[in-house]
Amino acid sequence: MPDFCAAYGCSNRRCVESRQRGITFHSFPKDGERRRQWEVALRRENFVVNNRTMICSEHFKAEDFDRTGQTVRLKAGVGPTIFCFPAHLHKVVPTISTATFRRADDNLDVSLDEPKLDELGAMGERHKEEKQQATDHTYGFPSCPKSIKAKLDAASARVRKLEREKSNSIKRERRAKKCIQSLLKELEDKNLITEELNDNLERYSGFPVHLLPRQGVDYTQDQREFALTLHLHGPKAYNYLRETLKIHLPHPSSLQRWLSSVDSKPGLNKRMLDML
Ligand SMILES: [Zn+2]
Known part of the structure; x- marks a missing residue:
């Protein structure tokens, strides 16, 4: 029986094609507390992880992996953070104070929203710090291109609007x-x-x-x-x-x-x- 990824909305399964794409599959931690943290991160209702449950590499950041050996392993203490949740599962916690940035943050909230700090403890704290970096590489992109496309379109529309506003105010100043x-x-x-x-x-x-x-x-x-x-x-x-x-x-x-x-x-x- 093939291994399917347990992440919400992810249809990756262990096969030749996914291997060619460099996707690796990882078991959940055996340790009860950490397994619970990963389970919470999945945000799947009534879903219980068992020893066969797998999650694919697309839900981890590039730096979460140890690629020094023959097999790609996850480093100790890391957890899945990259998901493509539907809107009703989004938990947007604004971390930037100005209204403008908060709006931009909402628009750019592609899929990196993560479980609350109190749910994940220290693990959450670490991911919070790395949230920014996570957007810089493509390895961990979730497998839900439509949603990303929509978010990116919204974000770039907003950028265009801000650029227009800026150019108009420069023109106004010149006219003055x-x-x-x-x-x-x-x-x-x-x-x-x-x-x-x-x-x-x-x-x-x-x-x-x-x-x-x-x-x-x-x-x-x-x-x-x-x-x-x-x-x-x-x-x-x-x-x-x-x-x-x-x-x-x-x-x-x-x-x-x-x-x-x-x-x-x-x-x-x-x-x-x-x-x-
Ligand atoms: Zn997956």
Whole structure:
């Protein structure tokens, strides 16, 4: 008579095919207390383990095995922890405190939920510590792909949603800083420009920041005036915008060049003088 795995929902049995897949079968402990712990871990109602009861290697973590000898053995003191329980047998005990992580934990609760600490004593404690590691290897994956797939789908949908939210909030932040006015406000808040300078620059406040070109040659006259005025009266503020906020303002050397050519542009010259 073939040996079937006693774990809930597992249909593995000892045969050529399971051997080829590297699945090994293990008897339950002879010792009464430990056998009882394994029995509890199975969560099978009215199921009594006997000396012929087997459980397959898919319910143990990779590090639970001693593979040094000819036969694969379980190390002393280990117990089965990986099962594919239906929802009504799940016992979710959140271990991470923030609400976000608790939600993620629920979604990711593939099958590693395990018997309560008081049921398994020290064995449970050990598994609790190793729960995280257990997700890192594939050896112990339960034989219930549909359930895993559903959980993974839910988890990745949640990841996608969080990524969308993050990207939206970055866009919102960018939009908030989109015009010169909000930049001026920030500069004033940081004491990088005086109220007076802010007033002087008021007429440029409607400039959309994203229209500031990347190369000096393309700046409009208004943009040049704004840059020149700010650089002249608030060089720190200018550098802050340019270097910290990465606003596309002309390099100070371009400003120098413009200033030296102001003579040949009477209109700009006059407006600059009016402002200064
Ligand atoms: Zn099994």
